[in-house]
Amino acid sequence: MDVFKAVETYITKMVSSPSAVKVLLLDSHTTPVVSLTTTQSTLLSYQVYLIDRIDNHKRDRMAHMKCICFLRPTPETMDALAEELREPRYGEYYLYFSTILTKTAIERLAEADEYEVVREVQEYFADYAPLLPCLFSLNHASTPADSLYGSSPNTWNPAALERSVQG
Numbered sequence: 001m002d003v004f005k006a007v008e009t010y011i012t013k014m015v016s017s018p019s020a021v022k023v024l025l026l027d028s029h030t031t032p033v034v035s036l037t038t039t040q041s042t043l044l045s046y047q048v049y050l051i052d053r054i055d056n057h058k059r060d061r062m063a064h065m066k067c068i069c070f071l072r073p074t075p076e077t078m079d080a081l082a083e084e085l086r087e088p089r090y091g092e093y094y095l096y097f098s099t100i101l102t103k104t105a106i107e108r109l110a111e112a113d114e115y116e117v118v119r120e121v122q123e124y125f126a127d128y129a130p131l132l133p134c135l136f137s138l139n140h141a142s143t144p145a146d147s148l149y150g151s152s153p154n155t156w157n158p159a160a161l162e163r164s165v166q167g
Contacts, residue, residue, distance in 0.1 A: 004130040015046040023050045029072040054080045061089045072098045082112040094120045098127040
């Protein structure tokens with residue numbers, strides 16, 4: 001399997017529709033995935049004129065633009081997305097997640113979408129950074145706080161292990 005081509009295909013599917021001027025909102029996990037996979041010129045050819053982060057609170061309101069969100073469903077990202085949907089800055093939202101979305105997360109987003117701006121919700125399994133066609137990285141930066149090992153090399157840190165299993 002060509003992991004680079006797989007992610008590139010996912011991104012092309014995301015940005016090819018709708019046929020209008022678009023914004024691409026990313027998070028800290030999906031930003032490197034997109035930047036390794038596609039170019040700004042390619043995104044421009046699909047009418048993506050603005051690329052920003054979901055955690056940037058200084059974005060302007062542009063109701064005439066459609067918004068494509070490609071996010072990893074972490075608690076921080078879901079909080080930021082719920083806040084975005086409560087006070088939408090764009091006319092329509094197309095939500096794409098890089099891994100499995102829980103039922104409670106979907107319900108929470110539905111409750112936050114009071115203005116009914118969400119048009120699509122999809123899961124695209126692209127939660128890895130493709131480096132070569134046959135090589136990818138999960139982009140896990142190990143720090144002492146979230147080391148894969150617990151108090152000794154013979155035990156696992158449960159939270160870090162769960163994150164590794166998720167991808």
